[in-house]
Amino acid sequence: MNRILWIVVSLVGAGAWGVIALNRGETINAAWLVLAAVGTYLVAYRFYSRFLARRVFELDQRATPAERLSNGRDYCPTTKWVLFGHHFAAIAGAGPLVGPVLAMQFGWLPGTLWIVFGVVLGGAVQDFVILFGSMRRDGKSLGKMARDEIGPVTGLFAMVAILAIMVILLAVLALVVVNALKDSPWGIFSILCTIPIALMMGVWMRFLRPGKTIEATVAGIVLLIAALVGGRYVALSPTLAPLFTHSGLTIAWGLMIYGFIASVLPVWLLLAPRDYLSTFMKIGTIVLLAIGILIVMPPLRMPALTRFIDGTGPVFAGKLFPFAFITIACGAISGFHALVSSGTTPKMIRREGDARLIGYGGMLTESFVAIMALCAAAALDPGIYFSINAPLAALGGTVESAAAQIRQWGFTVTPEQLTALSASVGEASLLGRVGGAPSLAVGMASIFSGVFGRHLMGLWYHFAIMFEALFILTTLDAGTRVGRFMLQEFLGHIWEPLGRTSWYPSNLLASALITAAWGYFLVQGVLDPLGGINSLWPLFGISNQLLAAVALCVGTTLIIKAGKKRYAWVTLLPLAWLLVVTLTAGWQKIFAADPRLGFLSHARSIADRVAAGSMDPAIAARLIWNDRLDAALAGIFMTIVVALVIASVREWLAVIRGKKPAVVKETPFVESAYAN
Amino acid sequence: MRTNGRLDGWSAGRLENFLSDLKRICGMPDYPGYLQHMAERHPGSDVLSEREFFEAHVNARYGNGASRCC
Numbered sequence: 014m015n016r017i018l019w020i021v022v023s024l025v026g027a028g029a030w031g032v033i034a035l036n037r038g039e040t041i042n043a044a045w046l047v048l049a050a051v052g053t054y055l056v057a058y059r060f061y062s063r064f065l066a067r068r069v070f071e072l073d074q075r076a077t078p079a080e081r082l083s084n085g086r087d088y089c090p091t092t093k094w095v096l097f098g099h100h101f102a103a104i105a106g107a108g109p110l111v112g113p114v115l116a117m118q119f120g121w122l123p124g125t126l127w128i129v130f131g132v133v134l135g136g137a138v139q140d141f142v143i144l145f146g147s148m149r150r151d152g153k154s155l156g157k158m159a160r161d162e163i164g165p166v167t168g169l170f171a172m173v174a175i176l177a178i179m180v181i182l183l184a185v186l187a188l189v190v191v192n193a194l195k196d197s198p199w200g201i202f203s204i205l206c207t208i209p210i211a212l213m214m215g216v217w218m219r220f221l222r223p224g225k226t227i228e229a230t231v232a233g234i235v236l237l238i239a240a241l242v243g244g245r246y247v248a249l250s251p252t253l254a255p256l257f258t259h260s261g262l263t264i265a266w267g268l269m270i271y272g273f274i275a276s277v278l279p280v281w282l283l284l285a286p287r288d289y290l291s292t293f294m295k296i297g298t299i300v301l302l303a304i305g306i307l308i309v310m311p312p313l314r315m316p317a318l319t320r321f322i323d324g325t326g327p328v329f330a331g332k333l334f335p336f337a338f339i340t341i342a343c344g345a346i347s348g349f350h351a352l353v354s355s356g357t358t359p360k361m362i363r364r365e366g367d368a369r370l371i372g373y374g375g376m377l378t379e380s381f382v383a384i385m386a387l388c389a390a391a392a393l394d395p396g397i398y399f400s401i402n403a404p405l406a407a408l409g410g411t412v413e414s415a416a417a418q419i420r421q422w423g424f425t426v427t428p429e430q431l432t433a434l435s436a437s438v439g440e441a442s443l444l445g446r447v448g449g450a451p452s453l454a455v456g457m458a459s460i461f462s463g464v465f466g467r468h469l470m471g472l473w474y475h476f477a478i479m480f481e482a483l484f485i486l487t488t489l490d491a492g493t494r495v496g497r498f499m500l501q502e503f504l505g506h507i508w509e510p511l512g513r514t515s516w517y518p519s520n521l522l523a524s525a526l527i528t529a530a531w532g533y534f535l536v537q538g539v540l541d542p543l544g545g546i547n548s549l550w551p552l553f554g555i556s557n558q559l560l561a562a563v564a565l566c567v568g569t570t571l572i573i574k575a576g577k578k579r580y581a582w583v584t585l586l587p588l589a590w591l592l593v594v595t596l597t598a599g600w601q602k603i604f605a606a607d608p609r610l611g612f613l614s615h616a617r618s619i620a621d622r623v624a625a626g627s628m629d630p631a632i633a634a635r636l637i638w639n640d641r642l643d644a645a646l647a648g649i650f651m652t653i654v655v656a657l658v659i660a661s662v663r664e665w666l667a668v669i670r671g672k673k674p675a676v677v678k679e680t681p682f683v684e685s686a687y688a689n
Numbered sequence: 690m691r692t693n694g695r696l697d698g699w700s701a702g703r704l705e706n707f708l709s710d711l712k713r714i715c716g717m718p719d720y721p722g723y724l725q726h727m728a729e730r731h732p733g734s735d736v737l738s739e740r741e742f743f744e745a746h747v748n749a750r751y752g753n754g755a756s757r758c759c
Contacts, residue, residue: 280751293715494751
């Protein structure tokens with residue numbers, strides 16, 4: 014019976030892939046993508062993750078850290094499905110929603126294939142192996158495992174990589190928010206309201222009704238919806254609207270000030286309530302989106318492949334290979350997850366066997382979110398998609414110029430359609446809002462209005478924007494804090510008092526430095542004539558995949574040291590692919606001759622324009638400096654990857670050749686008291 | 690439903706379990722769960738008040754900057 018069920022599941026998945034393969038050139042329904050993806054996930058979970066759990070990791074009956082060290086707080090045995098939800102909420106953020114939308118410029122097919130097969134063979138394996146490794150070591154962090162299992166230098170590289178990726182991540186996510194909120198009084202008003210709402214919740218939970226988190230959060234959500242509805246009236250009011258209409262640059266400075274203040278306030282006041290709010294909203298909205306797509310089952314209007322696979326795409330420069338695989342990180346493979354899988358989650362696993370559902374299954378679920386975001390974006394008219402995601406410099410400032418340019422790219426859209434769309438979502442203009450959030454919001458709003466009626470389009474659009482901005486702001490706050498602690502650890506080596514996290518001046522200094530670092534890249538992105546996303550998103554992708562390479566190196570080391578070198582391919586395969594992708598993309602971003610793609614050739618083209626007298630030398634000097642900085646950063650990322658892989662390979666060879674004992678540094682075996 | 694206006698034992702227990710699961714999924718402090726843990730594993734020792742537990746939990750979870758994903 015069981016066997017028949019799995020044959021049916023496999024056939025349905027394979028059949029859906031068949032429909033996708035045979036219908037090239039015709040419009041197909043999003044339902045086929047969802048079916049193919051889910052079929053593949055189920056088969057991979059049932060067979061591949063079982064192989065990993067039983068043969069490669071040999072999960073057994075030993076007591077987990079949660080059981081041995083249980084303290085009712087961070088070490089706390091938690092039921093399988095509850096922890097699955099918790100882990101999923103911690104790994105899924107804006108990443109899986111933004112990447113697939115940006116990569117849509119290549120068409121929906123490359124993204125779909127990479128998301129589904131990348132997760133099954135790469136991302137889910139990475140999350141699972143790190144969760145397994147950390148669980149066997151009392152919940153050790155990725156950096157500590159790298160240091161203990163590979164060597165101290167590798168550990169240091171891992172730390173630097175984590176700090177660098179944090180800075181780029183915060184900058185690029187902030188840029189997504191800036192592009193969504195610029196000149197949008199409705200958006201700015203509703204996002205600003207989230208701050209006092211979170212503060213009120215914080216006071217409520219600490220002083221008024223201590224510990225009553227659920228009721229405070231529910232009250233917060235009600236207020237949030239009220240702010241959302243109120244935003245419409247603010248946008249329509251001739252006196253209030255100008256107060257909440259700001260340029261990208263002003264919003265960027267606002268975000269920096271916010272990030273700095275938020276990261277030095279006590280956590281109960283702002284960060285914790287904001288995190289509760291965004292987690293509630295995240296889970297609710299993702300469930301809503303899944304239901305919406307299943308009810309509406311939109312046809313995919315974007316072609317399977319667009320002409321932009323040749324690298325001339327307006328959203329970001331670069332060919333399908335390697336840039337589709339850099340642009341989509343979260344959803345396929347995301348190095349950042351290694352931090353969560355070696356953070357809170359391993360300390361909460363009740364039984365070893367649960368790690369399979371939580372590590373492998375949790376990542377499959379994030380991949381599913383990415384597929385839904387992809388469907389929502391692919392359901393948009395391609396002309397509309399490019400009007401929102403191409404930079405203003407390419408589109409020109411008016412709907413007429415934008416429509417003319419989009420026709421040149423081979424898609425049809427009329428100026429009237431563009432005007433009607435922005436009016437329906439309550440915005441003055443949606444042109445050139447690069448970053449993925451606004452086009453995803455339009456896609457989500459169309460799907461939700463398909464279920465609930467068209468007159469609510471504006472409300473749904475701003476709901477989607479608020480939902481994304483809410484957890485991006487939470488990430489800014491939490492990320493600045495993480496960066497601050499890491500920086501304080503470094504600074505402590507230079508002058509001991511700077512390392513004290515209880516010393517306020519040191520906290521202020523470290524927070525200011527981290528905020529300045531991501532703020533610098535943010536402002537650079539806002540002022541970039543190519544739209545900012547063009548340079549920052551690839552850097553983010555490269556750095557995120559770099560972290561994934563660190564995680565996979567650690568994973569391979571764990572497997573080899575456990576005496577299982579015949580299974581080392583499970584992590585070596587995705588590692589090899591990531592190295593090819595990351596190094597190719599990094600090389601092209603630095604050295605490519607096309608000024609839109611290569612940082613150095615862009616710097617040269619600017620210098621040429623100054624020499625020809627067609628550009629202000631002061632602006633040019635800034636742009637050239639930024640190009641060189643970005644090039645240097647890409648170079649540093651590539652150097653770290655190469656150094657890390659060399660160190661790891663030497664360690665593997667030493668173990669394989671018997672020069673080093675194949676011993677893992679696991680916590681000794683203790684039988685679990687939990688019965689099956 | 691009992692006549693005294695309170696939910697009967699079955700559905701009250703259900704609701705409590707659901708809220709406890711919801712809190713854990715969202716990373717919120719679960720005070721009843723903590724009390725249960727203390728009663729089972731450390732009977733007789735002092736327990737934190739709900740407010741102390743909230744502060745300890747929030748500081749443990751966010752104090753060093755909660756790692757989270759993009």
